[in-house]
Amino acid sequence: xxxxxxxxxxxxxxxxxxxxxxxxxxxxxxxxxxxxxxxxxxxxxxxxxxxxxxxxxxxxxxxxxxxxxxxxxxxxxxxxxxxxxxxxxxxxxxxxxxxxxxxxxxxxxxxxxxxxxxxxxxxxxxxxxxxxxxxxxxxxxxxxxxxxxxxxxxxxxxxxxxxxxxxxxxxxxxxxxxxxxxxxxxxxxxxxxxxxxxxxxxxxxxxxxxxxxxxxxxxxxxxxxxxxxxxxxxxxxxxxxxxxxxxxxxxxxxxxxxxxxxxxxxxxxxxxxxxxxxxxxxxxxxxxxxxxxxxxxxxxxxxxxxxxxxxxxxxxxxxxxxxxxxxxxxxxxxxxxxxxxxxxxxxxxxxxxxxxxxxxxxxxxxxxxxxxxxxxxxxxxxxxxxxxxxxxxxxxxxxxxxxxxxxxxxxxxxxxxxxxxxxxxxxxxxxxxxxxxxxxxxxxxxxxxxxxxxxxxxxxxxxxxxxxxxxxxxxxxxxxxxxxxxxxxxxxxxxxxxxxxxxxxxxxxxxxxxxxxxxxxxxxxxxxxxxxxxxxxxxxxxxxxxxxxxxxxxxxxxxxxxxxxxxxxxxxxxxxxxxxxxxxxxxxxxxxxx
Ligand code: C2O
Numbered sequence: 403x404x405x406x407x408x409x410x411x412x413x414x415x416x417x418x419x420x421x422x423x424x425x426x427x428x429x430x431x432x433x434x435x436x437x438x439x440x441x442x443x444x445x446x447x448x449x450x451x452x453x454x455x456x457x458x459x460x461x462x463x464x465x466x467x468x469x470x471x472x473x474x475x476x477x478x479x480x481x482x483x484x485x486x487x488x489x490x491x492x493x494x495x496x497x498x499x500x501x502x503x504x505x506x507x508x509x510x511x512x513x514x515x516x517x518x519x520x521x522x523x524x525x526x527x528x529x530x531x532x533x534x535x536x537x538x539x540x541x542x543x544x545x546x547x548x549x550x551x552x553x554x555x556x557x558x559x560x561x562x563x564x565x566x567x568x569x570x571x572x573x574x575x576x577x578x579x580x581x582x583x584x585x586x587x588x589x590x591x592x593x594x595x596x597x598x599x600x601x602x603x604x605x606x607x608x609x610x611x612x613x614x615x616x617x618x619x620x621x622x623x624x625x626x627x628x629x630x631x632x633x634x635x636x637x638x639x640x641x642x643x644x645x646x647x648x649x650x651x652x653x654x655x656x657x658x659x660x661x662x663x664x665x666x667x668x669x670x671x672x673x674x675x676x677x678x679x680x681x682x683x684x685x686x687x688x689x690x691x692x693x694x695x696x697x698x699x700x701x702x703x704x705x706x707x708x709x710x711x712x713x714x715x716x717x718x719x720x721x722x723x724x725x726x727x728x729x730x731x732x733x734x735x736x737x738x739x740x741x742x743x744x745x746x747x748x749x750x751x752x753x754x755x756x757x758x759x760x761x762x763x764x765x766x767x768x769x770x771x772x773x774x775x776x777x778x779x780x781x782x783x784x785x786x787x788x789x790x791x792x793x794x795x796x797x798x799x800x801x802x803x804x805x806x807x808x809x810x811x812x813x814x815x816x817x818x819x820x821x822x823x824x825x826x827x828x829x830x831x832x833x834x835x836x837x838x839x840x841x842x843x844x845x846x847x848x849x850x851x852x853x854x855x856x857x858x859x860x861x862x863x864x865x866x867x868x869x870x871x872x873x874x875x876x877x878x879x880x881x882x883x884x885x886x887x888x889x890x891x892x893x894x895x896x897x898x899x900x901x902x903x904x905x906x907x908x909x910x911x912x913x914x915x916x917x918x919x920x921x922x923x924x925x926x927x928x929x930x931x932x933x934x935x936x937x938x939x940x941x942x943x944x945x946x947x948x949x950x951x952x953x954x955x956x957x958x959x960x961x962x963x964x965x966x967x968x969x970x971x972x973x974x975x976x977x978x979x980x981x982x983x984x985x986x987x988x989x990x991x992x993x994x995x996x
Pocket of ligand 1: 581585599608730734759762772
């Protein structure tokens with residue numbers, strides 16, 4: 403369905419043609435970019451509604467078994483779970499909560515991240531939404547006014563004051579520890595470490611987490627309509643640390659940030675821990691390209707957006723969704739301290755605070771960042787096609803544990819967090835210029851000569867991705883009809899991707915490009931997508947494991963490049979970070995139903 407996108411040459415770089423409510427006004431480029439002027443024009447226009455309605459019907463009628471088979475195809479058989487043993491991830495057992503690890507295999511987090519234990523652990527009830535009169539509206543952080551900022555600062559400093567009672571679950575540190583416990587291996591589920599990242603739990607976990615965080619802040623200033631701000635990094639005006647977080651001494655400030663985030667530096671949404679080697683204008687252009695790829699090109703199917711199936715008994719980290727991959731992880735990396743740098747008293751940085759999951763919640767901007775991640779879930783669903791919530795019961799019935807603003811413990815379910823308005827909040831709309839940032843073919847580009855490239859059988863396995871590689875790969879079908887494309891997505895799949903998960907990882911993938919491709923300029927049709935990873939607790943990346951699959955939906959791309967009729971295409975993989983530690987078992991192109 404991504405293929406309903408058509409290219410049209412337009413003189414204005416941004417023109418809306420989707421139904422999104424947030425496209426009420428179409429900004430001029432000069433309004434969008436903070437520095438400099440764009441002088442390029444872009445071919446844009448992507449209709450992603452209308453004729454996609456019919457496809458929703460198809461998705462609904464897919465029976466569960468086919469769905470599972472499809473997932474096996476999407477995410478590798480290693481991660482497929484037999485139907486009988488499938489069971490949703492339950493709320494963590496607080497009795498088993500123990501020390502968390504900063505990095506896989508240690509060192510340990512020097513304090514306990516576990517929440518206070520409720521009186522009767524076995525009788526924690528399911529959450530009921532309190533009655534509400536007015537929606538909480540979450541504003542874009544860069545546009546918040548002084549009055550709002552003053553309230554937010556006050557609420558946060560009151561939350562910090564609660565830290566004097568370490569048993570108060572509403573305290574700022576306790577709130578940060580929620581992330582540490584769920585993400586750095588403090589909980590065990592069925593003998594395996596619980597991990598809410600790199601799987602389909604990513605979006606719902608963080609949504610619930612922010613929900614309670616926001617209610618606690620609101621209650622501390624007696625404002626039941628208080629809404630968290632969101633870091634609007636998908637819009638050029640929001641592509642820097644929101645100024646309210648950049649005031650030393652304020653409750654919203656965090657000492658443990660990379661100094662480069664200060665004073666309005668443009669954020670690199672693909673940041674991988676090194677200086678961005680391009681201009682600020684190109685960085686913003688790359689950012690919008692990343693957004694287009696992750697929200698549209700690479701996420702036509704729900705599982706691609708949400709992440710891989712993860713149930714009781716499976717290993718953690720089965721595979722991340724597009725937005726978790728980029729820009730979620732790079733924003734963490736960009737904001738946190740440089741790994742290995744001195745944090746004072748001879749303590750070496752592990753990326754604290756934002757660049758490591760155990761400490762990320764200690765930076766108030768974490769919740770602002772995740773506000774926008776959460777907003778992308780809503781935006782994605784408004785994009786049409788097959789973009790809708792998962793219907794798998796094992797996802798819907800997965801549970802988490804949280805305390806509310808009255809210090810009451812609750813179990814919450816994924817099924818209850820699918821509609822933010824029902825939960826009592828919504829996002830103040832902002833334009834989404836990435837929707838119209840579809841890269842286009844330059845007239846000069848032709849087809850790369852695949853005959854001179856090694857085929858996948860020769861190019862793989864790749865033991866060390868320490869330099870760019872190019873190879874040719876066969877397609878299972880060419881010249882597919884629109885109907886065939888609607889039914890099956892063409893997936894470029896890298897199997898058995900392994901790397902040192904204590905490192906920052908990033909590599910980029912290009913189609914129909916050779917090794918001379920300029921990987922600092924992503925606003926080109928040949929750029930297929932990137933893979934990133936933040937150091938965190940894994941269970942399945944040890945040497946005996948099979949690694950993770952990484953796949954890119956390329957149906958739209960092949961049309962845009964003009965390769966739909968080719969049997970063989972050229973692929974180039976460019977390592978950007980951690981390449982010496984990356985190995986890849988193989989690559990193939992598959993046709994997969996959503
Ligand atoms: Cu739970 Cu942004 O990480």
